[in-house]
Amino acid sequence: MIMIAGGLGIILLSGILALALERYPRTADSIFRWGVPAGCLAAIWPAVSLLVTGALPSRPTAGEVFGLDALSAWFTVMVLGVGAVTAVYGVRYLERERSKRRVGTAHLLLSILIVAITGVVTAERVVAFLASWELMAIAAFLLIIFEREHAEARRAGLIYLVVTHVSTIALIGMFAAWGPGLPGGGFQELAIAAVNHRVPVALVLGLGLIGFGVKAGVVPAHFWLPGAHAAAPSHVSAFLSGVMIKTGIYGLLRVLSLLGPPPAWWAWTILLLGLASAVLGVLWALAQHDIKRLLAYHSVENIGIILLGIGLGTLGQAYHHPALALLGFTGAVLHTLNHSLFKSLLFLGAGAVVHATGTREIDRLGGLARLMPRTAWAFLIGSAAIVGLPPLNGFVSEWMIFRGLFETGGTTGVLRTASAAACGLALTGALALACFTKLHGVLFLGTPRHTATVAPGAEQGLINPQLALAAACILIGVLPILVIPAAAQAASAVLHDSGGIGEVVAGASVTSAISVAALALLALIAIVWRLRARVAYVDRAALGPTWGCAFSQVTSRMQYTASSYAGNLLMVFGPLAGTHRVVGPGTLHVHAADPVLDRLGRPVWSWVQGAASNMRRLQTGRIFWYLLYVIFALVGFLLYLWFVTAP
Amino acid sequence: MIAFPVFPIFTLLIVLGLAPVLPGIANRTKSALTGRRGAPVLQLYSDLGKLWRKGVVYSRTTTVLFRLAPVVLLATSLLAGGLLPLDGRVALLSFPGDLVAFAGLLGLGRFFLVLAAMDTGSSFEGMGASREVTFASFAEPALFLCFTVLVLATGQLQLAGMFGVPLAAAWPVAAPSLVLAAAGLFIVTLAETCRVPVDDPLTHLELTMIHEVMILDHSGPDLALILYASSVKMALFGSLIVGVLAPRAHEQRVLAFGELILGLGLVAIAIGVVESIMARLRMNRVPHLLVAASALAGLALILLLR
Numbered sequence: 009m010i011m012i013a014g015g016l017g018i019i020l021l022s023g024i025l026a027l028a029l030e031r032y033p034r035t036a037d038s039i040f041r042w043g044v045p046a047g048c049l050a051a052i053w054p055a056v057s058l059l060v061t062g063a064l065p066s067r068p069t070a071g072e073v074f075g076l077d078a079l080s081a082w083f084t085v086m087v088l089g090v091g092a093v094t095a096v097y098g099v100r101y102l103e104r105e106r107s108k109r110r111v112g113t114a115h116l117l118l119s120i121l122i123v124a125i126t127g128v129v130t131a132e133r134v135v136a137f138l139a140s141w142e143l144m145a146i147a148a149f150l151l152i153i154f155e156r157e158h159a160e161a162r163r164a165g166l167i168y169l170v171v172t173h174v175s176t177i178a179l180i181g182m183f184a185a186w187g188p189g190l191p192g193g194g195f196q197e198l199a200i201a202a203v204n205h206r207v208p209v210a211l212v213l214g215l216g217l218i219g220f221g222v223k224a225g226v227v228p229a230h231f232w233l234p235g236a237h238a239a240a241p242s243h244v245s246a247f248l249s250g251v252m253i254k255t256g257i258y259g260l261l262r263v264l265s266l267l268g269p270p271p272a273w274w275a276w277t278i279l280l281l282g283l284a285s286a287v288l289g290v291l292w293a294l295a296q297h298d299i300k301r302l303l304a305y306h307s308v309e310n311i312g313i314i315l316l317g318i319g320l321g322t323l324g325q326a327y328h329h330p331a332l333a334l335l336g337f338t339g340a341v342l343h344t345l346n347h348s349l350f351k352s353l354l355f356l357g358a359g360a361v362v363h364a365t366g367t368r369e370i371d372r373l374g375g376l377a378r379l380m381p382r383t384a385w386a387f388l389i390g391s392a393a394i395v396g397l398p399p400l401n402g403f404v405s406e407w408m409i410f411r412g413l414f415e416t417g418g419t420t421g422v423l424r425t426a427s428a429a430a431c432g433l434a435l436t437g438a439l440a441l442a443c444f445t446k447l448h449g450v451l452f453l454g455t456p457r458h459t460a461t462v463a464p465g466a467e468q469g470l471i472n473p474q475l476a477l478a479a480a481c482i483l484i485g486v487l488p489i490l491v492i493p494a495a496a497q498a499a500s501a502v503l504h505d506s507g508g509i510g511e512v513v514a515g516a517s518v519t520s521a522i523s524v525a526a527l528a529l530l531a532l533i534a535i536v537w538r539l540r541a542r543v544a545y546v547d548r549a550a551l552g553p554t555w556g557c558a559f560s561q562v563t564s565r566m567q568y569t570a571s572s573y574a575g576n577l578l579m580v581f582g583p584l585a586g587t588h589r590v591v592g593p594g595t596l597h598v599h600a601a602d603p604v605l606d607r608l609g610r611p612v613w614s615w616v617q618g619a620a621s622n623m624r625r626l627q628t629g630r631i632f633w634y635l636l637y638v639i640f641a642l643v644g645f646l647l648y649l650w651f652v653t654a655p
Numbered sequence: 656m657i658a659f660p661v662f663p664i665f666t667l668l669i670v671l672g673l674a675p676v677l678p679g680i681a682n683r684t685k686s687a688l689t690g691r692r693g694a695p696v697l698q699l700y701s702d703l704g705k706l707w708r709k710g711v712v713y714s715r716t717t718t719v720l721f722r723l724a725p726v727v728l729l730a731t732s733l734l735a736g737g738l739l740p741l742d743g744r745v746a747l748l749s750f751p752g753d754l755v756a757f758a759g760l761l762g763l764g765r766f767f768l769v770l771a772a773m774d775t776g777s778s779f780e781g782m783g784a785s786r787e788v789t790f791a792s793f794a795e796p797a798l799f800l801c802f803t804v805l806v807l808a809t810g811q812l813q814l815a816g817m818f819g820v821p822l823a824a825a826w827p828v829a830a831p832s833l834v835l836a837a838a839g840l841f842i843v844t845l846a847e848t849c850r851v852p853v854d855d856p857l858t859h860l861e862l863t864m865i866h867e868v869m870i871l872d873h874s875g876p877d878l879a880l881i882l883y884a885s886s887v888k889m890a891l892f893g894s895l896i897v898g899v900l901a902p903r904a905h906e907q908r909v910l911a912f913g914e915l916i917l918g919l920g921l922v923a924i925a926i927g928v929v930e931s932i933m934a935r936l937r938m939n940r941v942p943h944l945l946v947a948a949s950a951l952a953g954l955a956l957i958l959l960l961r
Contacts, residue, residue, distance in 0.1 A: 012935060106957070174899035198757070375776070377718045388720075388770075397763040398756060407759070411752035417807040424960055427803050431949070433759070434799035435792065441766055449773030449784070455716055521750035525734065528748070531725075532730035544876035555776045555872055557716070557861050568773070576789040580942050592924035600839025 009074065012084075012130070015051025016123045019044050019091075021262070023119025027112030033103075040115050041099045044122070048092035051126065054104045055081035055088075059494040074130045078373045079265060082341055082498035083129040083258045086348050090251050091122040091544025093473045097356050098243035100469035105241075114154050118244060121147040121252070128255050134183045134193040141179065143257070147170040148252055152236045162234035171222055171232040178219035179259075183199055185211045199266045209267065213274050216263045224256025226315065227285040230308045231605035234296075237304035238368070249307045250352035254344050258623060261337070264318075264504045269325035279319030283429055285312025286436040294574045295587040296367045299358040302352065302447060306394060309436060309574035310347040313409065314340050316433060320412040320426070325503070327423045332415050337499035340410035342491065345486065346393070346401040353390040353477035356470070357383050361451060364466035370450050370570040377452040379462040384452040388472040391444035393481045396437050399526030401484035402494075405523070409433065437500045439577070446573045455564040455637055488519045571598040666741040666912050671768050671848035673916065674890040675699035675883065677923040681850070684927025699886060700728065706879035714872050716776040724771030725873065725880035731764035732887040738814055742912045743903035746815035753813050754802045758795065761847070763892075764884065765791060772869040779861045786938070788887040790853065790865065793945035794846045797839055800952035804836040805899065807959045822902035834846035835955035837899045841925070844892040848885065848943075853941050863935075893922040 017443045022043025029036040058081045095118055102111045115643070124147055127140030149172070153165035183193075186207055190197045201207055218229075225233040233253070237245045260278075264270060269490045289308030296302035313494060317340030324333025360367055377384035393400035411432055417427035484491055541547075578587050578598060588605035591594065602609075626637075679696035686693025713721065738746035738757050746753075769787055772780035806812060807819035808829045826833060846853045847867035861868050870881050897918030903911035936944060 148821035217863050263660070290689045291924075375716075377720070384718075392763065392766060395762070395766065396660065396759065397766055398759045403756075403759050407752055407755045410755040411812060414752065414754075414806045414812050415804065416812045417803065424807065427807060428800075428953075428956060428960075430803050431800045431953075435796040437762065438788075438792040441762060441769075442792055445766060445769045445773065445784065445788055449770055449781075453718070453720070453770065453774040454776030454781075518750045520730075521748065521753075522756070524758060525738075525748055525750075528737070529730060529763075532734055533727055536726045536730050537723070540876055540880065544707055545710050548711065550712045551715050552712050553714060554716050554777045557779055557871070562777075564776065566778040567776050568778060568785060573781060573785045576785050576938075578791060579939075631699075639941075 009054075009072070009076070011054050012051045012076075012126070012487055014054075015047045015049070015088075016126060018047030018050065019119045020123055023116035025113035026119075027110070030110060030112040032345040033106060035320065036112060036115075037099050041096055044095040044119060044150040045092040048088040048095075048122075052085055052088040055084040057496060062493075062497060067070035067100050072132050073136045074127065075132045076130060077499040078501040079258070079261060079341075079492075080130045080298060082345070082494065083254065084126055084343050086254065087122065087125045087129060087251050090348050090352050090477075091118075091247060093476055094243045094247045094250075094539075095119070095122070096353060097246075097359070097470060097473040098241070099315055101243050102241060104363075109154075114151065114241060114244070117151050117154075118247065118530060121151065121247065125252060125255060129258050131586055132195050134187070134195070134198070137181070137195075138176070138179065142176060143168075144252065144255065145176065148172075148236075148248060148386065151248075152240045154241055154244070158239070160235070161239035164232075164239040167232045167280045171229070175219045175222040177448065177572050178208055178216065178222070180217045182212055182215035182219055182564075183453065185215065187607070190503065195262075195266055200441075202267045206359075207267070209271065212263070212267065213270055216260065217277070220256040220259035221281070221576070222256070222257070224253050224311045224315075225285075225308050226256075226281050226311060227308060228604045228608065229287050229548065230285065230289070230311075231602050231609055233308060234292075234301045234602065238298060238300035239310060242300070242355055242362060246355035246359070249304055249355060250348040253307060253311060254471065256339070257311070257318070257344055260318060261341070261502050264322065264325075264366070265504065268504075270322050272323070275319055275322035275326045278315055278322055279426060279429060282312045282315030282317075283586070285309065285315060287312070287432055287439075290436050290439040290443060291581055292600065292602065294439060294446070295578055295585050296324040296350050297570045297598070297600070299361065299370055299451070300355070300368055301600075302370070302443070303354050303358060304476075306354075306440070306443070307347075309349060309440065310343070310351065310394070312438065313433065314343050314347070316340075317343060317405075317409045317412070320409065320416070321429070321499070323416070323423060323426060323500070324412075326420070327421070328354075329419060329423075330503070332412060332419070333503055335408060335412040335415060337502050338492070338495045339405055339412055341498045342407035342408060342495040345491065345495070346405045346481075349477050349484070350390045350393040350400075350402060353474055353481065354394065356474045356477070357387040360467050360470045363460045363470065364442070369448065372458045373451050374452065374457040374564065375455045376462070379464075380452075380467045382471045383467045383474065383560075386471070386478045388448060389451065389478040389481055390450050391448050393485070395440045395444050397441075398522075399482070399485045399529050401481045401488075402517075404485060404488040404522060406433070406437065442501070442574070442577055446570055450568075450570045450573065454567045457564055457569070486530075487521065492519050569596070571596050574598065600609045660747055662742065662747070662908060663737075663745050663747040666915075667747060669912075669916075670741055670890050670894070670919075671736060674886040675703065675921075677889045677893065677919060678856075678886050680920055680923035681927040681930065683932045684890075684924045688928065688931040699882065703879045703883055704907055705875075706882070707876050709875040711875035711877060714775050714777075717771075717774045717872070718869065720767070720776040721771045722877065724767040724774075725877045725884070727767040727953060728764040728886065729880045730885040731760040731886075732884045732891065735760040735891055736887065740815040740818050740898070741894060741897065741915055742908045743906075743915070744815065744819040744911070745910070749813050749815035751812040753815075754806075758798060758802075758807060761888070762795075768869060768881070771873075775872045778873065779868050780871055782862075783871075784867055786865045790941055790945065791796070793942050793949070794843050797945055797948040797952055798843050800949055800956060801836045801839045801843070804832055804952055804955045804959060808832060808836075818898040818902055820902075820904045823904035824834045826902065829959060832955035832958045833899055835951045835958070837896055839948040839952035839955070840892070840896050840899060841922075842944060842951075844889070844896065844922075845926065845929065846945055846948075847892055848889040848926070849921055850926050851931045852944065855935045858935075863938075889923070889926075890919060893919045896922055933940060 026040040124144035131137035222229040293305035320336025393402040396406040772784040808825040809817040811817035854865040
């Protein structure tokens, strides 16, 4: 714990110095650039060694406020790993902003956010957990409104602030329902209360689902997410989308680990919510034409995929299939890590594009691969990974979840119907392929749609963090054996059952089969590439214009755009996607509204406002009435006491 | 286990070698049924040889991605072939859930081919790419529903485990489901191999093309790689259909493999027959057909879950 605390201290100190030394930008930047990764490295070390050696301390150690078990360690590694990369990227990304605003504030807030989230995933007591949770929420809010001169950012920040407090209130309710009268408020005591059956399980799980689901961005509580993540500076978006929303996933898993096997209805609810989030998330993403909003909607999709894994795990618990439970939870935690890697990679790539061109409109860009080739390759790897294609990390975790879904087919009774969800996951994957070929194709390929000026060397200083994340995606995809045992440990911490780990590790031959397939694929690509270069006459290549099918006046405006590319799919899924098309002379625009925010959120909100203004009638401003209220309240309490104590 | 898998490699090589015959059979069937002489069955071999010897023309708009795409497409198709048990029992590479890898590999090939189309900056190729991903989004769930049916019917999670004995044992109890799944697979095959009624490989109008319009700018060896990969894809999906309809559990391995070759020929003939008795569907009707494939597989699933 000392190392973690020390590391977090270094991170905080770097943030404070970055703000305090604002007048000496070079010093401030280099302190932040080196201090945060150093602190992350120090703090990540105990978590990694815990996961690698598998030495689980008896959990939770009595009296500790913060502590580590395999589940905490897994999330700690994710938070600090991605945190270090985004912080390094942020230094360069915000350099240019220095003339406009106090950049040090953003650095300090990011370091506070990293520390707060580490606190969330390591807290061992209710109060510590909720305090870290709230610190995280506030730091994230301030980062979202960092560019506060944009009305859009202020509005997104406001929605986020309201929604995150709904989450906090639900969590306070959950803990209150769980352990009234528990003196220490330690997680250990909550677990004991659960064992003794003194917990209203349905209430706790319901409130937990609201509190953590809202934070994770599960449909229909996702509507705060795209606006908030798009408004923040790109490296912060990467951290929010890649890491912060995962605290919701951590919370769900932690509640499950303390509460024991949930009832079957809850497991089915999670599975269905996961399916809905996955399919709707990718569909809404398809309709976006703002890079960052598109990526943010994909977080909704991936949270859905993670929930499918958790749903499988809880179904396995509820119907007593330990192997299925372990498979589901392992897939879920692995996808959590994978998503944090490729989503932050994609956001950093998007940030580099925004940094270079100054626009987030996909349809104004194009042909960037020539100007920013390394960003284009890194983005390609991230895209293939998020679609779940081999040989990358997204495939490994989606394969595990698919395998779990198929595994339910081998069981008996109602559990078998879960296998039909494989169809939904396949639809999600195919739509994600459509969405990312659209994004990568329109951004980086073809010819520029508008004359955006990209200075040479625009990716300098921003590319290394992306390459590091891309390397991690490839590494996990080719050698999943590096992370699967650790993921299985984190999963078995949820199940309190280390018996199944042997099974997964015995399944190592399976993961090595994936490695063989991945390596065979890379080798085959290399062989065919060489063969094509050696045997065929590709050196006789001639260059010419793209064939215009006998039309010679081709302009870059004739290229397919994000709107027209997704048009076919959105026409089919129209009402579900919440889009409407505007076809004008020579133009096509697809307007993407968020169905939940616009059709559900606004009416409910205006109703709340109406109710609130009705409440205003109570405030007459005359002392007489206020005295009367006090008397009414006292009488009310007395009556209540009389009823309660009456025999 | 450790022994060098001679027979699977042998069968895979034969199937890969014979793959270009399949489009030839389909086209020959079509011309025979429509009263024409048609091109020779082995036409694709000559086309491939000719293209391979030619030079290439690249658009100035394209990047390395454009040259890499045909290579990735072929590599993924070849590796996907390694996952299929061609003699009905043993595959070159097999692990639980390898059907996900099968679909994932084909997805990777599609990902690159579509990006290569976008790389040219041509509106026609963008149109083809958009159509390709649209129809794939409907074919993919249908394929996975068929897979789920197979998993439920056999209780096996790997392709090599499910064909052969488990599937032969499943036929007496789950015949209706398996027939429906095979029908669903056949529709998916028509879509994946770009045949009528989804796509017309012989059309000459760019506006009505799907697959062909995506590869307009590919020439020479690159085009040869793509054409060959498409024929391999037809062989792969054909093998799946043959595997479902004719599980070979007890024959000699050589005989079982021979039956596969025969079955592949029959699938190609069936594709040719469909092409000659149907017109291609209007673009906006294609999703209906593919949803019908999902519906067939879904019905099969419900019958199994009963």
